[in-house]
Amino acid sequence: MSEAVEAVRYAIIGAGVSGLAFAAALQDRDYLVLERDDAIGGYCKTVAQDGFTWDYSGHFFHFRRPAIEAWLRDRMPGEEILTVQKSAKIYYGDRWIDFPFQKNIHQLPQAELLACLHDLYFRDAAKPVSTFQEMLISRFGEAICEKFLIPYNEKLYACDLNDLDADAMGRFFPHAELGEIIANFRQADNASYNATFTYPRGGAIQYVRALYSAVEPSQVCTGDGVVAIDAGRRTLRTASGRVVRYERLITSAPFDRLMGMLGRPVDPAIFSSNKVHVYNLGFDAKGPEGVHWLYVPQRERCFYRVGFYDNIFNDPRMSLYVEVGARTGDAIDDGALQARVMEDLRACGIVTDQRLVSRHSVTLDPAYVHVRAAARERFAALERTLQAWGIYPVGRYGAWTYCSIEDNIAEAWELAGRFNAFKQEG
Numbered sequence: 001m002s003e004a005v006e007a008v009r010y011a012i013i014g015a016g017v018s019g020l021a022f023a024a025a026l027q028d029r030d031y032l033v034l035e036r037d038d039a040i041g042g043y044c045k046t047v048a049q050d051g052f053t054w055d056y057s058g059h060f061f062h063f064r065r066p067a068i069e070a071w072l073r074d075r076m077p078g079e080e081i082l083t084v085q086k087s088a089k090i091y092y093g094d095r096w097i098d099f100p101f102q103k104n105i106h107q108l109p110q111a112e113l114l115a116c117l118h119d120l121y122f123r124d125a126a127k128p129v130s131t132f133q134e135m136l137i138s139r140f141g142e143a144i145c146e147k148f149l150i151p152y153n154e155k156l157y158a159c160d161l162n163d164l165d166a167d168a169m170g171r172f173f174p175h176a177e178l179g180e181i182i183a184n185f186r187q188a189d190n191a192s193y194n195a196t197f198t199y200p201r202g203g204a205i206q207y208v209r210a211l212y213s214a215v216e217p218s219q220v221c222t223g224d225g226v227v228a229i230d231a232g233r234r235t236l237r238t239a240s241g242r243v244v245r246y247e248r249l250i251t252s253a254p255f256d257r258l259m260g261m262l263g264r265p266v267d268p269a270i271f272s273s274n275k276v277h278v279y280n281l282g283f284d285a286k287g288p289e290g291v292h293w294l295y296v297p298q299r300e301r302c303f304y305r306v307g308f309y310d311n312i313f314n315d316p317r318m319s320l321y322v323e324v325g326a327r328t329g330d331a332i333d334d335g336a337l338q339a340r341v342m343e344d345l346r347a348c349g350i351v352t353d354q355r356l357v358s359r360h361s362v363t364l365d366p367a368y369v370h371v372r373a374a375a376r377e378r379f380a381a382l383e384r385t386l387q388a389w390g391i392y393p394v395g396r397y398g399a400w401t402y403c404s405i406e407d408n409i410a411e412a413w414e415l416a417g418r419f420n421a422f423k424q425e426g
């Protein structure tokens, strides 16, 4: 007996920001969104538990395109959206100094300031660089790198920084020239791409719901992931055995997994990434005030960053997200790591006598892809082949890149716009 095959013009893998943004903008309503998880949202899901509101990890919004923000807000009636002036600090032994480190070395003990200034002044800025670590040293000198930039980023990316491109963080890296660093000694100017951010009181999922409001709910199927794709026949198979024929496949699944589903696995040494294990922790009393993020470069502390939701919401109980970077293959013992996290939170003076009353944890895998030339070149070549087959990878993991949620929306809308234009012409 031949199996039943459904047909759709657009199959979309993933009901995260990218998949939903694409479906929302597509004029052709003949689409089907297939989502492996039981809920929409991807990494922008929100957990509401015991009076705490947590995302899968801190997800904050820095819109550069007013039209995208306005479109979302129009679809969020009644939702309070907080606008917050970021306060980011670095845990540095006996003191918390302002972020970014390289612009606030004057807040270090004098001997360390002198070491940083010396190495900054005598750095070899003209030296050609090809890796992220070489870029850091040539721009900021050894001391700033050894004290913060290298250990912090090694904890975050869980890899050798010489394995990453010089421009691995793109616009998200806080560059600073010598003159700006010195000027900051007198007049603080720590402005960055995310100096002000917005956050809905109901969590990041509210922005996802705004996208979802423009999507046909009956055409979003959750709890059934795509497991195999036949590029020649333009069909896909789901875990439940559904077979769907498509004309175009838009996919936000991680690129390496996509290639696996196509039976063409990519080299994991080129397409590598880290994973981030996130603890959301709710306490019975307030902790440190006036800080939204704390960066923790010390190698002996297991986390690289701690975020304070309570200081964003102005809540009376401490509500944290704690991010631990790990290599993809590393085993994580959730209970043992949480005990270590609590110990390190005490060592940093964040937890004193507060009692933990609620917790949640999740692993984001992949979390940060390792941006390197070999992966970019291979991706570009494979993307051309995929497009010839009607397959379009989108999103932070689909396109194997480092970008923001807003970038995901802009990219998905741009792709939908191209198909909308074809349709109008045809």
Ligand SMILES: Cc1cc2nc3c(=O)[nH]c(=O)nc-3n(C[C@H](O)[C@H](O)[C@H](O)COP(=O)(O)OP(=O)(O)OC[C@H]3O[C@@H](n4cnc5c(N)ncnc54)[C@H](O)[C@@H]3O)c2cc1C
Pocket (backbone or CB within 6 Å): 013, 014, 015, 016, 017, 018, 019, 034, 035, 036, 037, 040, 041, 042, 043, 044, 057, 058, 059, 060, 061, 062, 224, 225, 226, 227, 252, 253, 254, 257, 276, 323, 364, 366, 367, 368, 394, 395, 396, 397, 398, 403, 404, 405, 406, 408
């Ligand atoms: C630790 C961390 C912090 C971040 N903080 C911020 C921030 O503050 N601000 C910001 O702008 N961005 C932030 N980001 C980036 C942001 O999370 C991403 O840009 C965004 O969520 C990507 O959306 P997406 O839809 O492309 O991918 P995802 O959110 O990963 O969605 C993809 C969806 O596809 C589904 N899927 C995968 N495989 C299959 C399959 N085979 N079949 C069916 N479904 C499948 C998944 O279940 C998922 O729902 C952060 C990321 C991380 C890791």
